[in-house]
Structure formats: structure tokens, C-alpha cells
Amino acid sequence: MTDTLTLNGQRLRIPVLATGATSLMKQLSDDNIPFEQLASVIEQFPSISMRLIALANSAWSGSSVEVTSVMDACTRLGFNVVRSTSIALVVSAPFDPHRCPAFQPVRYWQDSMLIAEAAFGLTPEDGMPSPLCSQTMRTLGLLHNLGLLWLADSMPQETQAALLLSSADDSLSVSEALIETCGFDYCTVAEALCNEWQLPDAMSRVLAHQNTPAYKAQHWQGTELLRISKQLIRTLGTATPESLAQIETDTLSIEFATLRAEYRRLEQLQPRINDLASSLFLN
Known part of the structure; x- marks a missing residue:
């Protein structure tokens, strides 16, 4: 992959996704991914894992029970929030x-x-x-x-x-x-x-x-x-x-x-x- 791409005479820097990010997005788009596999895939991305655990422990989640693992964070937040949040974080990085x-x-x-x-x-x-x-x-x-x-x-x-x-x-x-x-x-x-x-x-x-x-x-x-x-x-x-x-x-x-x-x-x-x-x- 080159560092830049030219469109209509304009040179744009190509952003580089984290290793495995494309695979992550594909797996998160799978309707049939098992819950345990979802957590396992996310655990390969420490920054996303930490943000999900922090989100699960925040006032936004509305629970006083401490969460310390990705699996527990996924359980607390639910499939849809975990998927949307993970994709948003990996794409925005x-x-x-x-x-x-x-x-x-x-x-x-x-x-x-x-x-x-x-x-x-x-x-x-x-x-x-x-x-x-x-x-x-x-x-x-x-x-x-x-x-x-x-x-x-x-x-x-x-x-x-x-x-x-x-x-x-x-x-x-x-x-x-x-x-x-x-x-x-x-x-x-x-x-x-x-x-x-x-x-x-x-x-x-x-x-x-x-x-x-x-x-x-x-x-x-x-x-x-x-x-x-x-x-x-x-x-x-x-x-x-x-x-x-x-x-x-x-x-x-x-x-x-x-x-x-x-x-x-x-x-x-x-x-x-x-x-x-x-x-x-x-x-």
C-alpha cells in the first residue's frame, strides 16, 4: 500500500488501520458471531478493550457493579453497543x-x-x-x-x-x-x-x-x-x-x-x- 493517493489532482495521505482492523470489522458485521467469539476478537485490540471496560464502568452504563474483563463489558453493554463502539473506535483512530x-x-x-x-x-x-x-x-x-x-x-x-x-x-x-x-x-x-x-x-x-x-x-x-x-x-x-x-x-x-x-x-x-x-x- 502506498502512503498517498491522488484524486482529481489532489494528493491525500492514506490513513493506516491497526493490524487486524479490517478483519475485526468483517467479524463484527457477522449476524451469527457467537458472544464468546465477539469478546475474543475485541480482546486482540487493547485500546478498544480498555475503552469498552471504561464505558461499562461509567455512569452511562447505569450500573454500580465493577467490570474488569472484556467479556463482562460485552455482557453489560450488549451486542449492538459493543459492535458500534468497536467499529467507531477502530475507524476513527x-x-x-x-x-x-x-x-x-x-x-x-x-x-x-x-x-x-x-x-x-x-x-x-x-x-x-x-x-x-x-x-x-x-x-x-x-x-x-x-x-x-x-x-x-x-x-x-x-x-x-x-x-x-x-x-x-x-x-x-x-x-x-x-x-x-x-x-x-x-x-x-x-x-x-x-x-x-x-x-x-x-x-x-x-x-x-x-x-x-x-x-x-x-x-x-x-x-x-x-x-x-x-x-x-x-x-x-x-x-x-x-x-x-x-x-x-x-x-x-x-x-x-x-x-x-x-x-x-x-x-x-x-x-x-x-x-x-x-x-x-x-x-
């Missing part, structure tokens, strides 16, 4: 987004974790290609904005300008603003990074085409599910039955009752997820 003052790490991970929950909860039991199980969709939700994280580190000035442009103009998306200032959006960058990190092709395709509504090639179901999940998260706290009905879900045969139930679940989860992201990335 090689980046320094503080180089871009307009980038807000806590807000970034709050949105990513909520979209991950939505993608997980809305994954249909039938109709999705085999690589795109509910846990893989959770991972894709966490990584959907991965390119922005990389750009905040590798092209901080251009990313700063894009974030300020988008903030000043509600009609201008971050993706569109990045094209103006960098020459490409976070989807293009995410695809390149997935290839460098040798992540599965399904993940690369979904991240690359998540903002392309007309995309109907391989694994289009994942891009469609990410689109629906992002729309749903944008409505949290303000949605009405009428506004939820405007979210197009027919392509994946997601019933309105399912969408509404997921919205209510996410509303209840939002404060806890926001607190989780704050406890992990507020520094």
Missing part, C-alpha cells in the same frame, strides 16, 4: 479531524450511530443480497460519512470551506459543497479508501453510490436503505405521519407501519446514542 475546526466529531458520530441504528432496524428480512445483512448495514451506517472524516484530516482547509458553505446555505448539501472546494465528494473518497483498506466490494459499492438515487447496479439495495435511513434520521423530533409517508420505501417493500415503528424506536434511542458519542469522542 488513524484520523485527526481536529485539523478542520468546523468538523464536529461528536456530532459526526451521533449522526453516524443513529443512521447505523436506522439501517440495522430497517433491513428487510427478504430481498437484500446476502452480503448486506442487518449487521453489515449497521456498519455501513457507521461508515456512511467516512470520506468526510478522511477529508477533514487530509484536506482540512478545503473541507473547512465546504462545511462553512453548507452551513450558510441550507440548499447546499455537504456533498455538493465538497465538490466545489475539493473537486469530489465524500462518496468518491470513501470508495477509494475502502479499496485501499481492502473492505468487501459490497461495502465499497454502497458507500460510493449512496447519494446516487438512480443507481440500480449490484448491491443497489444497500444504497437505497442508506438513503431511507438518512432521511428518517433527518426527521427525528419533527416528523408527522404525513411527513413520514413522504419517505419512499416501496423499492425495498418496507411498510409504513415498520417505518413509523422504527421512527419511534429511534426517538427513544436518540438521547442515549448522543450521550454515548459524547462519552467516546468529546475530547
Whole structure:
């Protein structure tokens, strides 16, 4: 692997994941991984193990019983929290987004974790290609904005300008603003990074085409599910039955009752997820 990658004439430093991190993400995306194996895999990453044990002993977990092992931490926190937290920690480690003052790490991970929950909860039991199980969709939700994280580190000035442009103009998306200032959006960058990190092709395709509504090639179901999940998260706290009905879900045969139930679940989860992201990335 080279140290840099050139995109549209721009040279970006390629962040290096910890040894075994790609394998960790693949195993954490397995719906059928046994609980003991989950703990065993995480134990190979001391920094993640320590953060999970600390989280299990924090006020956030709401228990007074001391936790001293990864297995006990996994039991206390639960499958979904352990998976999301572990992936977020291993992915964020090689980046320094503080180089871009307009980038807000806590807000970034709050949105990513909520979209991950939505993608997980809305994954249909039938109709999705085999690589795109509910846990893989959770991972894709966490990584959907991965390119922005990389750009905040590798092209901080251009990313700063894009974030300020988008903030000043509600009609201008971050993706569109990045094209103006960098020459490409976070989807293009995410695809390149997935290839460098040798992540599965399904993940690369979904991240690359998540903002392309007309995309109907391989694994289009994942891009469609990410689109629906992002729309749903944008409505949290303000949605009405009428506004939820405007979210197009027919392509994946997601019933309105399912969408509404997921919205209510996410509303209840939002404060806890926001607190989780704050406890992990507020520094």
C-alpha cells in the first residue's frame, strides 16, 4: 500500500488501520458471531478493550457493579453497543479531524450511530443480497460519512470551506459543497479508501453510490436503505405521519407501519446514542 493517493489532482495521505482492523470489522458485521467469539476478537485490540471496560464502568452504563474483563463489558453493554463502539473506535483512530475546526466529531458520530441504528432496524428480512445483512448495514451506517472524516484530516482547509458553505446555505448539501472546494465528494473518497483498506466490494459499492438515487447496479439495495435511513434520521423530533409517508420505501417493500415503528424506536434511542458519542469522542 502506498502512503498517498491522488484524486482529481489532489494528493491525500492514506490513513493506516491497526493490524487486524479490517478483519475485526468483517467479524463484527457477522449476524451469527457467537458472544464468546465477539469478546475474543475485541480482546486482540487493547485500546478498544480498555475503552469498552471504561464505558461499562461509567455512569452511562447505569450500573454500580465493577467490570474488569472484556467479556463482562460485552455482557453489560450488549451486542449492538459493543459492535458500534468497536467499529467507531477502530475507524476513527488513524484520523485527526481536529485539523478542520468546523468538523464536529461528536456530532459526526451521533449522526453516524443513529443512521447505523436506522439501517440495522430497517433491513428487510427478504430481498437484500446476502452480503448486506442487518449487521453489515449497521456498519455501513457507521461508515456512511467516512470520506468526510478522511477529508477533514487530509484536506482540512478545503473541507473547512465546504462545511462553512453548507452551513450558510441550507440548499447546499455537504456533498455538493465538497465538490466545489475539493473537486469530489465524500462518496468518491470513501470508495477509494475502502479499496485501499481492502473492505468487501459490497461495502465499497454502497458507500460510493449512496447519494446516487438512480443507481440500480449490484448491491443497489444497500444504497437505497442508506438513503431511507438518512432521511428518517433527518426527521427525528419533527416528523408527522404525513411527513413520514413522504419517505419512499416501496423499492425495498418496507411498510409504513415498520417505518413509523422504527421512527419511534429511534426517538427513544436518540438521547442515549448522543450521550454515548459524547462519552467516546468529546475530547
